[in-house]
Amino acid sequence: VEVTEPTDEVVLHALDLDLVEVWVDQGGERIDATVALDAENEMAILSLATTAVAGPAVVHARFAGELNDKLVGFYRSTFTDDAGVEQTLACTQFESTHARRAFPCWDEPSFKASYAVSLVVPEDLVAISNAAEVGRDDLGDGTVRVRFAETMVMSTYLVAFVVGPLEVTDAVDVDGVPLRVVTPPGKADLTDYALDVGAFSLRFLADWYGIPYPGDKLDLVA
Incomplete structure (x- = not known):
């Protein structure tokens, strides 16, 4: 993250999570944080042991959900x-x-x-x-x-x-985009229609918007 001004608090969204350990790394220095959960607003308030200064930082969290x-x-x-x-x-x-x-x-x-x-x-x-x-x-x-x-x-x-x-079909190349269907076992013979519609949709939308599909693959899960 980019810290825009000095702060001793970071506020994140978190719900039904147990934040076991949280710290901020800034310039190679570890800044430990204590966590207060605000369930009503679905927030986690991180109080830093020392002030984070303006500049890049990395927020680390060990948590369980x-x-x-x-x-x-x-x-x-x-x-x-x-x-x-x-x-x-x-x-x-x-x-x-x-x-x-x-x-x-x-x-x-x-x-x-x-x-x-x-x-x-x-x-x-x-x-x-x-x-x-x-x-x-x-x-x-x-x-x-x-x-x-x-x-x-x-x-x-x-x-x-x-x-x-699950099972995954072989990829179909749609103008350089690998397209697959992910199914329960034994349902691969039912995927032809989904592959056809997926390929048509990729080409149609890329042409309609004039923007190539930005992902490196597309999986349809059914």
Whole structure:
């Protein structure tokens, strides 16, 4: 972040999160912070041990949240597989101001940033996010850290990720944009129409607005 004037307080949006440890790094100096949560206004007020001066700074936070059943934020969803067994997946719905349920942030549409998402997930599950996967690290305990490319500059409500026992179609090249459909297992034969409509929509909207699609890929999740 860019500190515009000296301050000893940083205010972020946060809801249903436990901020375990927060500090600000400025010029290589660590400034510890205490956290006061304002649940009514969905805010976290960070009181700095020393004043942050004008200039660049990095806010660090270790926090824990919940995978909720509220259909907003980072939430749990289900589907029934071909064997009739209910399967669980984790997905996001951040519009319009629910990113604050998943991570502390400035969660208003007027604030924009780029996002480099990493997800630690069981190694047998599929994980996707806004940008293309750029690598994964085996953590040796049955989980992997999946790393995604940095996104375009965008509002928090556009950040998205999905984790679950899913299948992904081969990518279709749409004027240089890889297009895929993510489905429950065994449903790949039902994806042709979605791929056709997705490809048509990408081309139509790029032509209509005169602006190429700015992402590095597009996944349709159904």
